[in-house]
Amino acid sequence: MQALEDELAALHAKEEGIRNLIEEFGKSIENNKQNLIEHDEKIAKYQHQLENIANSREYDSINKELENEGLERQIAEKHIGEAKMAIAEKKEDLEDLARRVEIREEDLAAKREELEAIIGSTAEQEAKLQERRDACAKVIDERTMSAYERIRKSVHNHLAVVPVYNEDSCGGCFNTITPQRLIDIESNKKLVICEHCGRIIVNPKFE
């Protein structure tokens, strides 16, 4: 889930970056449109001047200005065209990203549902086990219960009762059990505590 969330965050950041780029291209188009207006005004002015020229030198100079303005105008138009194309391309990228985001979000929702189902069934299982534990606790004397709780708290895996492991070892710490203790465990009559880890060792048949 964390990986999916990270991926989604990265996709959203990418979307944000593309939106900023589109905004920049939009500004460039506006600037160039303003340039076009200015060039058109100058062109109109020069054309008007051409109607009232005094000599051929002035004619050449105005024509030169006209030519320059015409070129500048073409460049501004070219930039507008390029920015429009770039925007169209970036919008396609955005659509592509939006589709990817949608798929990831669906994946994430499915994972969330899965997790909630797991948590739900764990809670159910826990309630059942708690019920069984309460039933057992009722028939055990107080001293033994408190010893059990104490052991549970003191051992790292919280298993206070362990079976004999591999016929002669403690199922909690795996140290060897003395033969006398093994007999006691086998008899099911005495509560045998492991001398190494303090856990209650029981006949594996109880498992």
Ligand SMILES: [Zn+2]
């Ligand atoms: Zn032990």
